Amino acid sequence: MKLSLESLIVAIVTASLLVSIDAAAIEKRASSGYNDFDCKPSTAHPRPLLLVHGTTLSAASWNTYYPYFVKAGYCTYSLTYGKWKDIPLLGGLAPIENNAQEVGTFADKILAATGASQVRHSQGGILGRYWATYLGGAGKIGRLIGIAPIHHGTTLDRVTVLAKTVGLLGAIGDVLDPVAPALMQMVAGSEFMKKLNNNTDILPGVYQANIATV
Numbered sequence: 001m002k003l004s005l006e007s008l009i010v011a012i013v014t015a016s017l018l019v020s021i022d023a024a025a026i027e028k029r030a031s032s033g034y035n036d037f038d039c040k041p042s043t044a045h046p047r048p049l050l051l052v053h054g055t056t057l058s059a060a061s062w063n064t065y066y067p068y069f070v071k072a073g074y075c076t077y078s079l080t081y082g083k084w085k086d087i088p089l090l091g092g093l094a095p096i097e098n099n100a101q102e103v104g105t106f107a108d109k110i111l112a113a114t115g116a117s118q119v120r121h122s123q124g125g126i127l128g129r130y131w132a133t134y135l136g137g138a139g140k141i142g143r144l145i146g147i148a149p150i151h152h153g154t155t156l157d158r159v160t161v162l163a164k165t166v167g168l169l170g171a172i173g174d175v176l177d178p179v180a181p182a183l184m185q186m187v188a189g190s191e192f193m194k195k196l197n198n199n200t201d202i203l204p205g206v207y208q209a210n211i212a213t214v
Contacts, residue, residue, distance in 0.1 A: 034066045037113040039075035047120040047142055048075040048110050052103055052127060055082075055092040055182060075114055079106050081127075084180060093180040096130065096192055104131040107140065118142040125149035126186075130196055132203050143207040151201050151210070153188025160187050 034051075041048060049069055053061040058080040069076040081102045084093035092099060107119050118140055125146045131137035155161050163169040173184045185192040202208065 034062075034070065034076045034078055036075065037110075039114060041075050041114055041116050042073050045073045045075075046116065047118050048077060048114050048116055049120045050103075050107055050110060051076065051078040052125070053078070053080070053091060054125075055186070056090045056180075058089060058091045074120075075110075077106070077110050079103070081106070082182065087179065093182055095181045096126065096185045097134075099182065100127045100130040101135055103127050104135050104137050107131075107137070111140065126151060126196055129201070129203060132206070133196070138203075139205075141203065141206050143209075144203065145208075146210045148212045149210055150186055152197060153190065153193040154186050155188060156183065156186075 039048075051059075051062045051065070051069075053059060059078040060080075062078050066076055066078075079102075080091040082092040082094040082099040083090070087093060094102075110119055111117070120143050126149065128137070128141055128144045129151070132141050160169060160172065163172045176183045184190060187193070
């Protein structure tokens with residue numbers, strides 16, 4: 001997803017593919033929700049919007065925001081990615097490579113359905129970057145906008161810092177990997193984060209923005 005999580009699009013869309021959406025159609029989509037694969041991007045908003053949730057969350061995380069984006073005229077989509085084993089409801093737990101591929105496959109489905117050349121990938125964070133760099137998503141992401149993304153890794157609220165200090169980081173990994181392998185991959189300094197940030201954290205040709213508080 002050029003697409004692309006937030007995140008995860010600076011596209012040129014052929015005029016013939018654009019269908020104007022009148023106010024009535026927008027209201028209908030807003031009331032019916034998201035993931036309308038019959039939606040065609042408008043001239044004002046030529047790129048579909050893909051909302052990508054965070055670790056342990058789901059597509060329902062965006063329920064408050066779907067009506068806002070749909071009423072604004074965006075073709076809006078989301079999915080619950082990264083389910084792991086038999087753990088119910090929670091997403092974003094599977095290995096990050098798998099998660100990025102799952103989001104990328106969904107983005108390609110959006111592009112095919114809407115006739116757009118790129119997706120505006122929202123909140124994808126590291127998934128959008130990994131998909132664009134390693135899984136064929138280059139050129140499909142126009143804008144990648146992250147809400148508190150972990151582009152350079154996390155300490156899991158300083159749990160890994162303490163564990164490393166007392167020599168228990170490996171033990172923490174042994175506990176977490178069977179239930180949520182993505183967690184240790186996201187830790188600052190992990191092999192995954194080193195690969196993700198190899199040489200740069202910038203995607204060429206993609207507008208990237210991060211929103212965070214301090």
